[in-house]
Amino acid sequence: MxxxxxxxxxxxxxxxxxxxxxxxxxxxxxxxxxxxxxxxxxxxxxxxxxxxxxxxxxxxxxxxxxxxxxxxxxxxxxxxxxxxxxxxxxxxxxxxxxxxxxxxxxxxxxxxxxxxxxxxxxxxxxxxxxxxxGLYPQLTATTERPWISYDNHRFDVSGTLVATDPNTREVKPFVGASVHYRGPISGNQGEYPVDEAGRFRVPVAFSEYSNDTLLDFSFGSAHKTLQLPFRQQELKLKLDTPVSAVTAPYGSDVPVRGKVARVADDGTEKPLAGANVTVGLQAAAPTRDDGTFAGLLAVMRAGTVDVAVDHSRWFKNPPPHSLRVSSAPKTNTFSPLTASVDKYRKVTFTGKLGVTEGSYPAGTTAKISIQHSTDGRSWSSVGSFTARYGTTFTQSPSKKGTAGSYWRLRHSAAALNSTSFKLGRKATQLLNDDVTPEGVRKGTTITAKGSLIQESGTSWKSFAGQTVRIYFKASTSGATWQQLGTAKTLDNGTFSKKFTAQQDGTWQMRYVDTVKTHYADYGREDFVDVR
Structure with a gap:
């Protein structure tokens, strides 16, 4: 058989x-x-x-x-x-x-x-x-790359396939045949055709995890194996700031900056982009195209903190750069610090984060939380920002002011609370604001009217002697709001103002000329059709 x-x-x-x-x-x-x-x-x-x-x-x-x-x-x-x-x-x-x-x-x-x-x-x-x-196939495969490295991990292998013609016994290119390639990366294999000259070309790729650098080519009984050495490049880590020692307030973040370079295959130093650098337990942003990086050193205790480049098999990693850290607890302070709420309910803190003793490197920062409380005892965060030591900041949360509540700043990493501020103004409201009549002819007299009330304890009362501004925006494309006049509120809080109707548009009353104890208010938008 x-x-x-x-x-x-x-x-x-x-x-x-x-x-x-x-x-x-x-x-x-x-x-x-x-x-x-x-x-x-x-x-x-x-x-x-x-x-x-x-x-x-x-x-x-x-x-x-x-x-x-x-x-x-x-x-x-x-x-x-x-x-x-x-x-x-x-x-x-x-x-x-x-x-x-x-x-x-x-x-x-x-x-x-x-x-x-x-x-x-x-x-x-x-x-x-x-x-x-075809008889007695003969296979060649060569590459100009002498090794696998970060600079040389994607390239082509070229080769030839010839065989003996069974009829003429002439050795010639095996046109139409396909050479099988199997590489080191899972799934990196396939069939590559032979051209009229008997040549084939195979793109090969390696990763840093390619433990086996064998490239295997085969056709029938013909085999060719290439094995290229895996060469690691040397990495260099340089710190620009700080260099060796850090003295900073407890809970602060000290900027750490430096550069990572590699020694390329040609022996020159080149910046390494995309490298991950850690500062203690925190990851810095990946290195930029020029190899530079910026991170933060969280000063939580005295001791030694390492700055290191994450391991990659492409490279021989440099030893970590050690920083000696000294910190002084309970030296942080907010001084000076003010807080206010404006007529549009915007709360604003202005101040400076500093220390009561000691020093800090330039650019040292801390994460600050803006907190709110209705009773001055239970607090919740309503925003946060990064403050630079020794530099004045002005910050506002998205939360708006109320009739009266408590506000403060907290440096959580240092367990530092600022003085609390009770901020608030009386609310105002435009009521029954209207422009009449509506649907009028051009040249007709129309009246803008309404009333203004103010918050008084748990109730509301009229707000006399206040200026109300009257605005108009035409219906034409690109039109903007224009102030056409003002009206004073009477003892009962009412106001009115007469105008001559000129064109279609929208009217609105606004109370913005407030006293320091009251909030502003905008009335409704009222469209008037002018024929």
Missing amino acids: RKITAAVATALAVSASTLVAAPAAQAADVNLKVQTWSWERDGAIHAAYETHDYGVHPKDVTIRVREKGSDKVLTTLDLNDTDECASAYDCWGWSFVTDPVTLPEMGVYTMDVVVREGLPDERVDRDNGEFNY
Whole structure:
């Protein structure tokens, strides 16, 4: 029997492939659980076959060799020694070969598997495998890259594939064949075609985690392996500030700046972008294109803090840069500090974060929380900002002021609370604000009127003697609000002002000329149609 041993079958299967079946005329087109390939032995080329289909006995199988892209059948082959397994079940996993094959010229052909050829239940699996008609393949593969490194981890490998023409015994390029490549990265493999000159080109890629730098190329019995050494580049870490020692208030953040460079393959120093640098337990921003980085050293205790570059297998990491840290607790202070609320309910803190003793590096900062309380005892954060020591800040939270509540700043890292401020003004409200009549002719007299009230304890009362501004915005495109006049509130809080209607537009009354004890208020927008 011509059965192939399991080891040989495995080797032969390297060149086997299963392609999408094309339609077959006058036969059921199927995808069988079989594979075919070409096998060179004793200076001749055979078709080889292996089945994993319990429903197909090899004795019922013939193989057709066709030109690629054509229905022209060049030869039909029978399998040898198929009587040595009694049933399809017994034949499972066995490999069989045909007699030597002779074709018109050296090249790559395709094979169809035909079951019960010529019978009513004939089945055809088209393009089941490739038939490589060429003897003694010779494979070369070279690269100009002498090693794998950060500078050299993506490049091309070029090579050639030639074979002996079985008919003429001439050695020439194996045009149309495909070289199999298997690389070090999972999934980095494939088939690469040979051109008219017998050349092929394979793009290869390595990562820093490529422990195996073997590149394997194969075609049939021809193999070529390249192994390139993995070269790590030296890294250099330089700190610009601070250099060695840090003295700063407890809970502050000291700026740490520096640069990371690498010694490239050509021996020159080049900035390293995207490197991760840690300052103690905190990660700095990745290095910029010029290799520089900026981070913060959180001063939480006295001792030593390391500045280090995260490990990467591309590089030989430099030793950490150690900083000696000294800090003094309970030396932080807000001085001076003021807080106010304006007529539009905007709360503003103005002050400076400093120390009662000691010093700090330039640029030292701290995270400050803005807190609010309704009773002066239970506090909640309503905003935060970064304050630079020794530099005046002006900050406002998004939360608006009320009739009366408590506000303060907190430096949480240093457990420092500022003085609390009770801020508030009386609320005001424009009521019954209206422009009448509406839907009038141009030139008609119209009246803007309403009333102004103020908060008084738990109730409201009229607000006399106040100025109300009256605004108008025309309906034309691009128009803006224009103040057309003012009105004084009477003892009962009412006001009115007459105007001549000129054009369509929107009116609004505004109380903005407030006393320091009251908030401002805007009335509703009232559209008046002028015909």
